[in-house]
Amino acid sequence: MTSNKTVLTVDDSRTMRDMLASALIQSGYRVVQADDGVQAIGMLANETPDVIITDINMPRLDGFGFIEEVRSNPKYRAIPILVLTTENSPEMKERARKSGATGWLVKPFDTAKLTDAIRRVGA
């Protein structure tokens, strides 16, 4: 991947953030991190990433709420958003979709799956 695209990762777990960042950087992405949804929304105002990867279970504002918030702003309707989830079920997909998520990544995933998913949502 020769892109220098920017990924915004949103996860309250430092472990997760570090793993994502490591994998993304090695794959040639530029990474911007947020601890939670509220912070991420603030960061969107500063720069628009090429793709957002967000966890679901976070305090203050959970992943779905965050995505809904993002989508409510017409400016961000087209940013691809991937949710990180531990489960793969119709209900999860339904919920993700309803909130406006573009796609999902099921944990645990390796670097290949991560970059695949990012590519498949157009970033």
Place this chain on the structure above:
Amino acid sequence: MRSVALEPELPADHQPDTLPPDVLASIRLQFLQECEEHLVEFENGLLQLQTGSTDWEIVNAIFRAAHSIKGGAATFGMDRLVEFAHSLEITLATFRSRHSFPEPKLLTVLLRAVDVLADLVREVRDGDTLDQECVRSVSQDLATALQSSSPDGGAESDDLVELGFTPTPVSFESLDAEIRDRWIVEFRPHNALYATANEPLVLLRELHSLGDIEVDLDDSAVPSLSDLDPAEPLLAWTVSLSTSHDEAEIRQVFEFVDGLCDLTIRKEATESIQPAPEERASTLSEPKPIVRKDSAPALAPTIRVDLEKVDRLINLVSELVISEATLAERVLNADMTSAHTSGIAAAFDNLRHLTRDLQEYVMGVRAQPAKILFQRMPRLVREIEAQTGKSVRLVVHGEETEVDRALIEGLTDALTHMVRNAIDHGIEHPERRLKAGKPAQGVVRLNAAHRAGRVVIEVSDDGQGICRDKVRALAIQRGMISSADVLSDGEIDNLIFEPGLSTVDKVTDLSGRGVGMDVVRRSVQALGGRITVTSTPGVGTVLTLSLPLTLAVMDGMIASVFGQRLVIPLTTLLETIQVKESNIHRLGTAAILLTVHGRRVPLVDLGNLLGYGPSRDQQSSGVALLVEDDTGEQIALLVDDIPEQRQVVIKSLETNHCRVAGIAAATILGNGTVALILDVNSIVASRKVRPTPEMGLAVHA
């Protein structure tokens, strides 16, 4: 607002499948650290629920903690941990979905479950294997408790309990059908597809990555501009794809938009009925989170700093203090008068104030709430309760009291032992308590507070108190005192700190085994603190720890003895006395006493005691320092000159050497030489008890 932009360093075409092992290892370690934090949150939440809290956010927080542990554990393949965390998570999910709080019986099981979870984390980290039975029994109890508290008699919970969890991503089964070369993909997106920021163009590109394509756009549904409703999906594509990939891979391109479009994939000229990709994953739905936008408490901004950096910072500041003192001494001693008139002395005063302030603030960085020290106590109490069959309630006060981190590290073991002792020896069995008119449940109290510039920690219990007769008898038996000795109640109580006096008729493995109160006292003293005990038979016992607020710095009096500089801790010094013929009283050839305010205290020839020089017993003039130890016992130390007061930085003697009797630590004076800091307690003790051949200040074997 924090923004961390990380630039890629590896060449852009480097595509590893996994992270390098050392990166993985350090992230794994971090994850285990995070687990500890989650566990604390979990336990605290449960304890709060146990005391009747009805804050729903607690249930959410607990759930998140279990979920985070599970997620991370799955990433690292920690199967047993994942399994158990999952069952915990299901239990909590049930309550979240019912909007009801777990009741006391379930909370108790949950607390046990947290303990097991902690053990599983430890198992991963340290490599010991946990007893499977333990894990199984708690899992079972969880399931039972869940069923019994279910409103519909367990039908719901059966489903949940049976669900397995396999943290694997969706994998597509390979197809039976032959893989043909040419496929037709028809694709008409719905509105909803665009609402999720999916892009047909991206999908087409993905298809292209599978092979050669020809794309036909069908825009026949597009009306004239005036009738155009941009919200209506109007475009459709037909793609002819020539590929060696199988259908599963083609369909996977549309994975995210499945259901958001009309999609048909077929082999050219051949219709094949494709099974839907099988999902070998759990069918448990993601529990619907209860989002409360206003529930977040205002968080004080904090940053995480490596402890090593803080320690280095503190060391540097300590060195700065010493350098400043050295410099001041050299300059000011060189020429006192001109120093004062030229303002140099004033400048140094200023510098000294700044350095002291800096030191205070830097020390403060290491301060943490005592809560961390008390953290493990609830679990400890639960364990001992189970082991002894006693019933104990733990009450904690003053958790917010700030305490230097080194204190926390140094005191954890001691505190553990004190609490064990309190329950083991102090609190009686419920029947005995009831007979004595006490409630069946005993109370152990932990209290931390700042008092008179020190940190005071109290461990008290409402048990039977110290059995003075037993202690006295044991001390006589061990030769520590003679039967003729008369000791006050306080003195007998303090005997529990003597080595070899483990006051227990049967040595349980709870508090026997050479970990006695003497070791506790030693560790407290090593931190620059004191420990005292007060006890009332039948009512209870209180152990009081008094510790300095900051560890590395101490106020002391620098005195000379045979040319050697010694530091006497200011907290032990009562007054300085001129020794004259008139206030000396000799008792035979053995002892010399000094009369102080009408009392007689032993006069100790410090130089001789430490082996620096010959005895000065015949001396009838000089300077004596009246000092007292932790128990209030007083003696007078004979020194060469009137000491001066200094603030000194404490340096360990044991880093490169070993413990030296009579010496607590060392310091580096302004002139760069080492001065030893006196251990007043041991000096006083050596003079107090009648000397026997084993005792004395012999240092080497």
Place this chain on the structure above:
Amino acid sequence: MRSAADKQPDSVQGMSGEVLVFRVRTQEFCVDVSRVKEIRGWTAATLLPHSPPYLLGVINLRGTVLPIVDVAARLNFPVGAPSHHPVIVVVWIETKQIGLLVDAVCDILEINENALQPTPQLSSATVQDLVTALVSADDRMIGLLALDRILPRLEDGIV
């Protein structure tokens, strides 16, 4: 040639191949160079109470309290004229640092295990204990010091 010693001298294992040679009175001794932290001049030491005669006391080494061992005294050499410019060799013993007081530092020698010989039986018990092997180089006989035994773990005082 190395005869079958009863125990492998502990300083020989993991030796870097180079030793620092120093002089104590009229004899030469050495330690593995990898154990040497630094060399510095002499400063007066602060006495430790009731210490054995070879433990001179402690000095300040840039903020660390460093015990100083008089090697001549430790080897039970008779008291002689002290050197004009004694030297302190700071060495690592596991995680601790101590200073060895010697008369002078001579040189650094490259040695291999073949150059090691066992300490002769005729030496005093102290030397047997503290010198694990003899290094022969040219016609010099240099004793390899057993650093782990140079400062025995002093018992805690009983009070």
